[in-house]
Amino acid sequence: MTKREEFILQSLQLIHQKGFKATTIRDIAASMDCDVSNVYNYIDSKQGLLETHLFAINEEFHENVDQIIESSYAPKDKIKKLISCYVDLTVSRPLESSLLVNEWRNLKEPKLSKFIKARESFERKVKKIIIEGISEGAFRQMDAELATFSMLSSVRWLFNKYAGKKIKVNKVQVEKEIVDFVLNGLND
Amino acid sequence: MTKREEFILQSLQLIHQKGFKATTIRDIAASMDCDVSNVYNYIDSKQGLLETHLFAINEEFHENVDQIIESSYAPKDKIKKLISCYVDLTVSRPLESSLLVNEWRNLKEPKLSKFIKARESFERKVKKIIIEGISEGAFRQMDAELATFSMLSSVRWLFNKYAGKKIKVNKVQVEKEIVDFVLNGLND
DNA sequence: TTATTGTATCAACATTTGTTGATGTAAATT
DNA sequence: AATTTACATCAACAAATGTTGATACAATAA
Numbered sequence: 001m002t003k004r005e006e007f008i009l010q011s012l013q014l015i016h017q018k019g020f021k022a023t024t025i026r027d028i029a030a031s032m033d034c035d036v037s038n039v040y041n042y043i044d045s046k047q048g049l050l051e052t053h054l055f056a057i058n059e060e061f062h063e064n065v066d067q068i069i070e071s072s073y074a075p076k077d078k079i080k081k082l083i084s085c086y087v088d089l090t091v092s093r094p095l096e097s098s099l100l101v102n103e104w105r106n107l108k109e110p111k112l113s114k115f116i117k118a119r120e121s122f123e124r125k126v127k128k129i130i131i132e133g134i135s136e137g138a139f140r141q142m143d144a145e146l147a148t149f150s151m152l153s154s155v156r157w158l159f160n161k162y163a164g165k166k167i168k169v170n171k172v173q174v175e176k177e178i179v180d181f182v183l184n185g186l187n188d
Numbered sequence: 189m190t191k192r193e194e195f196i197l198q199s200l201q202l203i204h205q206k207g208f209k210a211t212t213i214r215d216i217a218a219s220m221d222c223d224v225s226n227v228y229n230y231i232d233s234k235q236g237l238l239e240t241h242l243f244a245i246n247e248e249f250h251e252n253v254d255q256i257i258e259s260s261y262a263p264k265d266k267i268k269k270l271i272s273c274y275v276d277l278t279v280s281r282p283l284e285s286s287l288l289v290n291e292w293r294n295l296k297e298p299k300l301s302k303f304i305k306a307r308e309s310f311e312r313k314v315k316k317i318i319i320e321g322i323s324e325g326a327f328r329q330m331d332a333e334l335a336t337f338s339m340l341s342s343v344r345w346l347f348n349k350y351a352g353k354k355i356k357v358n359k360v361q362v363e364k365e366i367v368d369f370v371l372n373g374l375n376d
Numbered sequence: 377t378t379a380t381t382g383t384a385t386c387a388a389c390a391t392t393t394g395t396t397g398a399t400g401t402a403a404a405t406t
Numbered sequence: 407a408a409t410t411t412a413c414a415t416c417a418a419c420a421a422a423t424g425t426t427g428a429t430a431c432a433a434t435a436a
Contacts, residue, residue: 377436378435378436379434379435379436380433380434380435380436381432381433381434381435382431382432382433382434383430383431383432383433384429384430384431384432385428385429385430385431386427386428386429387426387427387428388425388426388427389424389425389426390423390424390425390426391422391423391424391425392421392422392423392424393420393421393422393423394419394420394421394422395418395419395420395421396417396418396419396420397416397417397418398415398416398417399414399415399416400413400414400415401412401413401414401415402411402412402413402414403410403411403412403413404409404410404411404412405408405409405410405411406407406408406409406410
């Protein structure tokens with residue numbers, strides 16, 4: 001692992017543990033046992049560090065999501081695909097995923113607005129799928145907004161389980177468990 | 189509304205919006221149009237502000253939770269009660285609830301460990317209920333841990349919807365929607 | 377060989393930020 | 407009337423924190 005890669009890993013690790021604001025440049029430097037000023041060999045600014053990684057994973061995520069949404073899958077299958085997509089990203093890059101959930105508020109304008117707009121747009125699309133599913137009779141009658149957020153939240157916590165731990169994960173099994181929960185709940 | 193109450197409201201509001209670390213004493217002072225030093229008429233320290241409100245709502249929550257858990261309700265009804273309990277607290281005090289979800293990591297030792305222990309203890313209890321429900325046949329076969337966190341996440345996002353907005357909410361209806369989601373999912 | 381790239385060191389600065397002390401004043405409580 | 411309570415003002419400090427500039431040295435690429 002090159003020093004630059006170690007830097008990225010340690011930075012994301014620290015940000016995950018303590019939060020972006022609470023993570024100082026000196027923390028990062030200490031974690032890789034180097035001088036403070038050395039950190040600036042890898043970044044332009046602390047803010048830039050956040051922006052880079054946050055938007056990198058965000059854009060990758062939304063590209064995948066849009067392909068699913070624009071597909072001709074039925075609502076229920078779109079939801080399944082979305083969950084797979086989210087789990088996939090989370091399991092393979094939990095530290096960056098944590099930025100999407102926890103650290104976006106530390107963005108500054110205009111990046112902050114850009115992110116919020118993208119996220120709201122995404123949530124609207126998901127809500128639309130659910131509404132469609134309800135009117136098709138695939139889903140039961142319910143408050144689409146509450147359902148949307150409950151469903152998204154069921155996946156959004158997941159990075160916590162994998163960030164910073166070396167767990168061998170059966171990604172497919174995790175996807176199945178979450179899909180089952182979202183579609184069928186605890187009952188049966 | 190007394191000045192002290194305004195102070196508490198504005199503080200929690202700001203912390204909810206920007207996060208605890210990003211909220212400065214000067215921000216708080218500005219929001220109630222007073223001098224910086226004036227803030228210290230109401231608090232001992234910024235850290236104390238967080239600790240006070242976070243543990244206040246945390247302890248209230250856990251008292252309610254424990255009564256439910258130690259009751260003789262069947263697992264499914266315990267889950268329903270737990271959701272009611274959580275929704276209730278969230279809807280009536282969303283700003284403080286946000287501390288429980290977002291700001292606990294800004295606690296310092298030993299308070300941080302104290303909080304984490306309590307939360308993990310709570311999560312274990314919920315997991316136990318789910319395991320019991322599975323073995324009784326009330327719930328379907330599934331990974332109890334994933335189910336626990338998925339279920340809890342389905343409620344934990346809720347404060348976002350009510351914090352800082354003056355929305356007239358039918359608490360009972362929200363509880364029903366979330367219970368339906370957790371028990372039955374989107375399907376039917 | 378020369379130029380570039382990745383990494384390292386040391387000192388220093390400007391801002392931000394939490395916090396304090398000393399003090400004043402009007403209203404409420406005793 | 408005396409005293410406590412709630413709230414206000416002003417000036418100032420110490421620590422934390424992001425950032426820079428100047429420099430060096432070894433490996434790699436041209």
